[in-house]
Amino acid sequence: MTEMAAFSNDTDVVRFTGSLSLAKIGDLPERLRAYDGKVSSVDLSGIERIDTVGAWLVHRFAAEHDAEITGLDADGEHLLKQVAAADQPVAMRPATKGTFTRMVGEIGDAVVTTGHTLYGLLGFLGATLIAFWQVATHPKRFRFNAVVQRFEVVGVNALAIVGLMSFLIGIVIAQQGAVQLQQFGAEFLTINLVGRITLRELGVLMTAIMVAGRSGSAFAAQIGTMKLTEEVDAMRTIGVSPMEALVLPRVLATVIMMPLLGMYASIVTIIGGGLLCWITLGIPPVTFIQRLREVVPITDLYVGLVKAPVFGLIIAVAGCFQGMLVESDAEQVGTRTTAAVVQAIFLVIVIDAFFAVFFTSIGWI
Template sequence: MSARAEFSEDGSGTLRFSGDLLLRTIGDLPDRLDKVQGKVDRIDLNHVGRIDTVGAWLVHRLAVRTDAAIDGLDEDGRHLLDQVVAADQPVALREGRRGLVGQLVGEVGDAVIIALKTLYGLLGFLGATVIALGNVIRHPSRFRFNATVHRFEVVGVQALAIVGLMSFLIGIVIAQQGAVQLRQFGAEVFTINLVGRLTLRELGVLMTAIMVAGRSGSAFAAQLGTMKLTEEIDAMRTIGVSPMEALVLPRTIAAVLLMPLLGFYSSLIAMIGGGLLCWIGLDIPPVTFMQRIREVVPITDLYIGLIKAPVFGAIIAIAGCFQGMLVESDAEQVGLRTTSAVVQAIFLVIVLDAFFAVFFTWVGWN
C-alpha cells in the first residue's frame, strides 16, 4: 500500500518529505509546494519510501526554485534524480507557420546556401583532382593505364550509337524548322548556313555533353557511390591507394580526351541529317550542300567546339565523381547523389556554354 506524499517545515530552512513520491500519491502536493514562501536551504528525503520520475521531477523543480540542497536519497533514487536533472534541457519550440512570402524567401535562401556549399565542395574536389594529376605526372608508374583505357570504351565507344542517333535527328529538326521559317522569305538556301554553324559551333558539343552527363556522369556517381557504401574506398585508403588517382583521375582523363571527338562526331552526323532533309525537302543536292558548308562555316566554329568540349568533359566527370564520393549511410543515397550529379553537370555545362558564347563574341569569333 502506497503512503500519501506529505511535507513539513521545521522553521530552520529544512523541508522534510514523507510517504511515497509517486504519480498516484502526490495529489495536490505540487500546488501546496508552490505556496511555500519561507526560505528553504535543504530538502530532506530520508523518510520517503518510493519515488518515481514524477516525484523526482517535483523535487528537482522545487530545488531549482529555492536553490536548496537535496539529501536522503538512496542510490537508486539519486540515479533517477540525476537522470531527471540531465533531461532538464530547454526545448526548441517549433516556429509558427510562416506566410507564403516568408516560406518562399526561406526556401530560396536555403537553396542558395546549399548551392554555395556545393560549389565550394566542387571547387575543392577539382583542386584535389589537379593535385592527383600532378602526383601522377611526377610518378608516371602510378598512372592507371588499363583503367583509363576501359573508361575510353565506356565513355566514348559505347556512346557512339546513341550520340549519333540523337545528332542525326537534331540535324533533321534544325533543317526542317529552319526551312519552314526561311521559306516565307524565299531564302531556303540559308538553311544550310543554319545547320552548319549551329551544329558545329553550339548544338553538336552541347547536346553531346548533355547526353554524356546523363549516361557517363550518372554511371560515375553510381559506381563510386556503391564503392563508398561497401567501404571499398576506405579499404583502398587503408592499403595506401589513393582513390583520387585510382578512381577519379582515369574517369576525368577519359571524359576530357573523348569529349572533343564525340562533339566533332556529333556535329558531322547532325550535318548529315540536315543535308539529307535539304536533299529530300528542298531539292538541294549533297554536293551543293557540302560546297555551301565550306563557304559559310568558318574554321573558328570548329575551334570553338573543340575548345569547349574538354571543359565540358572535365565538368561532367568531376561532378559525377564528386557526388559519388559524398554517398553515406544507405543505398538511397546512391540514387539521390546520381540524380544530383546529372542535374549539376547539365546545369554547369549550360552555364559555361553561355559564358563561352559571350566570350567568343567578345574576342571577335562570330
Template sequence: MTAAADFSEERDGQAPVLRFTGDLSLARLGNLPDRLGKVQGEVATVDLSDVDRIDTIGAWVIHRFARQHDAEIRGLDEDARHLFEQVEAADQPVQMRPQSGSSFRRVLGEIGEATSNAARTSLGLLGFMGATIAAFGGVIRHPSRFRFNATVQRFEVVGVSALGIVGLMSFLIGIVIAQQGAVQLRQFGAEAFTINLVGRITLRELGVLMTAIMVAGRSGSAFAAQLGTMQLTEEIDAMRTIGVSPMEALVLPRTLAAIVLMPLLGFYSSVIAIIGGGLLCWFALDIPPVAYVARIREVVPITDLFVGLIKAPVFGAIIAIAGCFQGMQVKGDAEQVGLKTTSAVVQAIFMVIVVDAFFAVFFEQIGWI
C-alpha cells in the same frame, strides 16, 4: 519464472520509501502503472535494490513516478543506472507541429540556406578540381601509378557505349533544325540558307553542347552513383588504408576518359546532325546531297570546327569532375546516392551552359564568328 512487478510502502525514519520487487519488464508489469497512479502523499525514495530485472518500459514507469513525486532513485547497479540515464536524456518535450512563422522570413531563410550551400559546393568543387590536377601531376611524375586498364574501360563506357544514343539524338536534332529553319526561311524565299543554318549551328554550338548534356546525364550520373556506392560500402576508405589514392585510381581515369572522348563525340554528333539536316533538305527542299555537301564546304569556316573541338575537352572535364565530386560527398544512407547523382547532373549541365556562354563571348571578341 521471476515474480511479477510489485511495490510496498515503508518508512526509513520519517522519510517514506517505495520499495519495488520482482520483474520490472513489459511482460510482468501488469497493473503496476495504475497502482502507482493512485499513490498519494510524499515519497522521498524509490528503492530498486530488490528488483530482479528491468527493461526500458519499466525504467520509464519508475522515472515518470520519481519525477512526479520528486523522489530519489537508489539501489541501481551499473547497467540499470546507464538505462535510467538514457531514459532521462530522452525525456524531452516533442513539438508535434512546427511553429508557424512569417512566410517572408521562411522564404528569406531558404534563400540564405541555398546561397550558403551553393557557396560551400563551389568551394568544394574548386578544391576537388585542384586535387584532381595534383593527382594528374603525381601520375606524370610516377607513370607506373597510371591505371591504363581502368582508363581504357572508362573510354568504352563514356565513348563507345554512347555512340548509339548520341548519334540518334544528333540525327533528330539535325532534322529538326533543318525543318524549322526551312519553314521560317521559306517566307523570304531563302530556303537555300537552311544549309548555312544547319552547318554552322551544329559544328559550332549544338553538336558539342547537346553531346555534353547527354554525357552529363549518362556518364556524369554513373560516376556519381558508382563513387557514392563505394563511399557507402567503405571501399574508398579501404583503398586509403592500403595506400591507394582514390583520386588516382578512381577519379583520374574517369576525368581523362571524358576529356579525351568529348571532342570525338562532339565531332561525331555534329557530322550526324549535318547528315540528318541533309536528308531533310534532300526530301523537303529538293537539294541533292552533292549540292548540300558543296554548300557546307563553302559556308562553314574551319574556325567553327575549331570552336567545337576547343570547347569539348573543357566540357568533358567539367562533367567528370562534377560527377566524381558529388559521388565522393555521399555520406549516411542510400538515399544520399540518389540525391548526389541528381546534383551531379544538374551541376554539370548548369556549368556547361555557363562556360559555353563565356566561350561564345570570347570567340566573338577574337573574331571567330
C-alpha cells in the same frame, strides 16, 4: 506513506518524509496541487527514497512556488538536475511560417548548399589536378588499361545513341528553319543555320548533355557503390590512391573522348540537316557541302573543339565528386547520381554561356 507538512508558518518550509517513489506516492500530487501557502524552501532530508516520478513532482512544486530544494544526497541531486534539464516545453506542432518567409528561407538554404557544393567541387578538382601531376611525374603509376576501358565506356558505347540523337536534331533544326525562312524566300539560308549552330553550339552541347546523363551518372553510381562496400577504404589501406585509380582514368577518358564525340555529333547533325534540305528544299548534297564551306568559318570548328574537353572535365569531376560523397546507405547512391547529372548539365550550360561571351569578345562570331 509519503507525507508533506509545513515546518512552520514563519519559515515557510515544506518538509517531505517517507518514500517519494511511484509505488508509495499515494495522493501526494493532489495535495501538492491543492497547497496554496507560501513556500521559500523544500526540505528533502527526511525522505527514505526518491525516484524519477518523485523528483519530477518535487521539481514542479518548487518551480511553481519559486522555492529552494535542500536536503538531498549526491545521487538525489544528480537525479533532480536530470529531471530539471528534461522539463522543457515541447511544441507539439511547429509554428507555421508565412509563405514569403518560408520561400526566402528555402532560397537561402539552397544558396548555402550551392556554395558548399561549389566549394567542395573546386577542392575535388584541385585534388584531381594534384593526382594528375603525381602520375605525370611518376609515369609507372599511370593505369593505361583503366583509361582504355573508359574510352570504350564513354566513347565507343555512346556512338549509337549520340549519333541517333544528333541525326534527329539535325532534321529538326533544318525543318524548323526551312519553314520559317520560306516565308521570306530565304530557305537557302537553312544551310547557314544548320552548319553554324551545329559546329558552334549544338553539336558539342547536346553531346555533353548526353554524356552527363550517361557516363556522369555511371561514374557517380560506380564510385558510390564502391564507397558503400568499403572498397575505397580498402584501396587506401593497401596504399592505392583512389584519386589515381578511380577518378583520374575517368577524367582523362572523358576529356579526351569529348572532342571526338562532339565532332562526330556535329557531322551526323549536318548529315541529318542536309538530308532534309535535299528532300524538302531540293538542295543536292554537293550544293549543300559547297555552301557550308562558304558560310561556316573555321573558327566555328575551333569553338567547338575548345569547349569539348572543358565540358568533359566538368562532367567527369562532377560525377566522381558526387560518388565520393556517398555515405552510410544505398539511398544516397541514387541521390548522388541524380545530383551529379543535374550539377554537370547546369555547369556545362553556365560555362557555355561564358564561352559564348568570350568568343564573341575576341571576334570569333
